[in-house]
Amino acid sequence: MRYLSALVALLVAPAALADSVVQNSPLGCPPTRSLTTQESRDGGDLILVQGPKLIPKRIAGPFQSPRSVAFLPDGSFLVAEHPGRLQLVTTEGTGQISGVPSVLRLGHGGLIDLALDPDFANNQTLYMSYLTGTEQASVLRVMKAKLDDVNETLTDEAVIFESTPGDRHDQIGGRIAVTPDGYLFLTVGDRWAGDPAQDLSSDSGKIIRIRTDGSIPEDNPFRSQAGARPEIWSYGHRNPQGIAYDATRGELWSNEHGPQGGDELNLIIAGHNYGWPIITYGVDYSGRPIGFGHARPGLEQPVRYWAPISIAPSGLVVQPDPHERILWISTLAGETLARVALGDGCTVSEEHFVDRELGRIRNVRIDPKGALYVLTDGQDGMLYRLDPATGVSDTQEKTHL
16 A cells, blocks of 8 residues: 555554553643443543533524534524535525535535635635535535625635545545635545545545645645645544634644544644554444554544544534633534533543434534534534523533543
């Protein structure tokens, strides 16, 4: 395989290297685990519990398999539906936006994500990710366009990124994060193949960084490396379905699906290898081990992981807070909304909200006023705003690790 020499360099370390020799995550702290069972405590692990009450208020829907929502300056919403539709939700009702590109709806493929340009109020620019091509050779694209909300159409459409092709249509990633200084990050899954996540000539299993005009930044870590894709920012990912940029700290965060267990929350560093499929905290669905344990030199550790049962993290958003890193994670299999707070001294707290109340939660977003929203999954997906329950203290004691 193309990346065999790189693997050899990683595996020549003594075979007796114990899994307990685990380096810190890029945050500078040991990885922490959410113990996804109610049966018993295991050392310092956290048994998941319900957090303070949040009351879901239905705002719009139903939508057909909604994937993403964006908040427009006038208070209306854009909702991206998986089959390839973009819905405009206003106080007067819901209308369909024309000009959306045709998508390949196979497996996880379809219209995946939607993000507004930070200067949308002035330039009306948005970005969409979607799968297109053929069943045998499909690609993940990012399109840039302008929204004409008066005529309910997209204009000035241009494809600014196209991934290397693949022949599988699951675990494709496709989430977008746009930064205030004009960069766009895109997650690309490994399409169930595993090995390509370590191959720098393929976009599979990577996080991509381009400029919002589609150009490749000069300081991308592999731009000058022969045989490597210049758009790659980080690699060794399985299926990253959430990505968020913390503009306060200049940090990029992502979450990704493990196999059976081993879902991860990662702080993304340019050029770093996040290990899949060489290391993982999960196991194969048959119960057999995957790779070579939990740790190897040169491979990054997650900030947090979920085991032994997967919660299937989907959307991810960073809550603006100057004092504490607070990340909200929607989950599919877990059917819950997790709030992970990373404090000083490597303390971590995790609370769960609307647990098993709404079903599978596809995405989470925070609007410009600070309100929290979630999109539920499925053929009749809904957009909900989550309001704090009146009279319930939001200072409920947390469990720390």
